[in-house]
Amino acid sequence: MMWLIQLIILIIVVVTALAAITVKDLLGAAILFGAYSFMMCLLWAIMGAVDVAFTEASVGAGISTVLFVAAVFRTSRRTKD
Numbered sequence: 001m002m003w004l005i006q007l008i009i010l011i012i013v014v015v016t017a018l019a020a021i022t023v024k025d026l027l028g029a030a031i032l033f034g035a036y037s038f039m040m041c042l043l044w045a046i047m048g049a050v051d052v053a054f055t056e057a058s059v060g061a062g063i064s065t066v067l068f069v070a071a072v073f074r075t076s077r078r079t080k081d
Contacts, residue, residue, distance in 0.1 A: 006043065006046055006047070009039055009043050012039050013036060013040060016036040017036050020036055027073075030065060030072055031069070033064070034065030037057075037060030038057070038061040
């Protein structure tokens with residue numbers, strides 16, 4: 001039963017990774033990157049690497065996502081020509 005949960009999370013990881021690199025909107029890509037990092041955190045925790053999962057959650061899903069979203073909001077979407 002545990003392998004089924006791992007397989008489902010792995011499929012979600014692959015789907016979010018592919019979606020993050022193919023989406024056109026930068027904000028959507030940043031949010032999908034955060035979802036990818038969170039799913040990787042769950043996968044690491046299920047596999048028993050709690051220290052890696054904690055680092056992935058704090059740095060990958062936390063700080064990096066916030067910085068990416070902040071950078072997207074600081075840029076302008078249209079030129080001022």
